[in-house]
Amino acid sequence: MVQAAPSTQPTRPAAAGPGAATSAIQVVMVDDSAVIRGLVKRWIDETDGLEIAGSCSNGKQAIDVAARVKPHVMILDIEMPEMDGLEALPGILKASPGTKVIMASTLTLRNADISLKALSLGATDYVPKPDSARGIAGSNEFRRELLVKVRALGTTARRAMHGSAPLPTQRAAASAAPAAAVAPAAQQIALRKPSTVPPRILAIGSSTGGPQALFDVFEKTGASLKAVPVVITQHMPPSFTKILAEKLGKLSGLPAKEGEHGERLQAGHIYVAPGDYHMRLKKDGPSVAIALDQEPPVHFCRPAVDPMFESVAAIFGAASLGVVLTGMGHDGRDGGRIIADAGGTIYAQDEATSVVWGMPGACAQAGICSGVYPLEKICSTITRQFGGR
Missing domain, CATH: 3.40.50.2300 (Response regulator)
Incomplete structure (x- = not known):
């Protein structure tokens, strides 16, 4: 230097x-x-x-x-x-x-x-x-x-x-730095009823403040996630996503890695979208596999949450559980709406515990959430949904 x-x-x-x-x-x-x-x-x-x-x-x-x-x-x-x-x-x-x-x-x-x-x-x-x-x-x-x-x-x-x-x-x-979406707090939030179908996958999207939130979530919920696959899109560049997956594996006690193209999902495994690749899911006979691509960034991001959520909804429908954690912008809102419209469930982190209430705030204000919770309650809700498997 x-x-x-x-x-x-x-x-x-x-x-x-x-x-x-x-x-x-x-x-x-x-x-x-x-x-x-x-x-x-x-x-x-x-x-x-x-x-x-x-x-x-x-x-x-x-x-x-x-x-x-x-x-x-x-x-x-x-x-x-x-x-x-x-x-x-x-x-x-x-x-x-x-x-x-x-x-x-x-x-x-x-x-x-x-x-x-x-x-x-x-x-x-x-x-x-x-x-x-x-x-x-x-x-x-x-x-x-x-x-x-x-x-x-x-x-x-x-x-x-x-x-x-x-x-x-x-x-x-x-104009090179558009203002990040920070949702105002003082709006009435309409909630949807959660799905009555037991979830068969957990999909999480996050951005700014997301790594800390993910560390907390998986340290507290890892033991309850042995019966379903977990897919994560965190806005991160290459190298960072590899380290993130390793840390989530240590905290949760579950196998965790960057997703690989063509890899079949396994219950009790955590898959993190690799930096610079969108991560989608696709049917592979009776199984579900990961599909990586470098299509154009979505909301300036690659990986982005919306493509992952859309593919989760297409395969798992009402058995989809999506969680949107802290982050700027509104990535996750449109894909989250598709999950909710398919009968699945979306939970969003509340403003008080978010570093930036952009992504979860956008989901909350769009009326697609079944709950807008502090991080601690998101952890307990995940545990309750999957712990009885």
């Missing part, structure tokens, strides 16, 4: 506190590359509603800036001199508990493992970045994903810190 002299000076008066003089989401960038810090600063400067509140080049400086600035969002590199991102994370969260930390790492198995460990230690999300400054500068997808996550998580953090002051109106320059 390109080295630069340390920069820890916040770009606004530290004594003012976050959001005191502006309604913008306050962002701190932590990376030992001056080129990358400059690129991200420019992107944020071009996006209404976002503002760089400081930048620094290593983890020690990040802790100091977090204590003085208390930003809404911190983008934290993993590999840095003096103190890396994983070492700095606990100090950052202690100095500014309300800050949402996004880990930034290149796509390697080692960094995927570190990123998932960071999520278990309190980081909120991650974003995979190209392995060079030139690659980052030319990656529209990295820019889009980063800005979408900063906006969504910053909105959540700002609401918790200061209430829900509206963001300034977006202008055309911000």
Whole structure:
């Protein structure tokens, strides 16, 4: 990486506190590359509603800036001199508990493992970045994903810190980062009756905040899932999904792996959609098999939840149980409607326990859910539905 002299000076008066003089989401960038810090600063400067509140080049400086600035969002590199991102994370969260930390790492198995460990230690999300400054500068997808996550998580953090002051109106320059769907809480939610048919499959969709939620779900429900197959689509890049599957296997005590094309589903096994592939199900004689493809992204995502849910509904109908966990956007809503219309059951995580109530909120407001529950109750409901097998 390109080295630069340390920069820890916040770009606004530290004594003012976050959001005191502006309604913008306050962002701190932590990376030992001056080129990358400059690129991200420019992107944020071009996006209404976002503002760089400081930048620094290593983890020690990040802790100091977090204590003085208390930003809404911190983008934290993993590999840095003096103190890396994983070492700095606990100090950052202690100095500014309300800050949402996004880990930034290149796509390697080692960094995927570190990123998932960071999520278990309190980081909120991650974003995979190209392995060079030139690659980052030319990656529209990295820019889009980063800005979408900063906006969504910053909105959540700002609401918790200061209430829900509206963001300034977006202008055309911000079009690379469309606002993530965050469903309003104060709407009446219409519920459907759950299916009376015992479910023969569990299908789960999740995104931002999903890994932590999945860890919790499978640690608590694994023993009850030995009689049905489990399929999962978590918005994740390659490398990350392999590590996620391994961790879910350890927590649940069940065999867990990335799904493979043509592989037949087995009861008591967990199949995770591999990064960069949609995972659908198809009939294979008397069995059900996995079908992977690289058709265009759905809702900017590949893998996406909707294609998986649609295929589950086509095969299992009223015996389908779908669960939509925390995540931005509305992936899972359309496929969830197909499951519900086929007589199956959809449960969604509630707003209070979601990192971002986009995906589950969209399902709840679409009127396709049989329950909108805290994560703990989702776990107990899954256990109750499958535990008697």
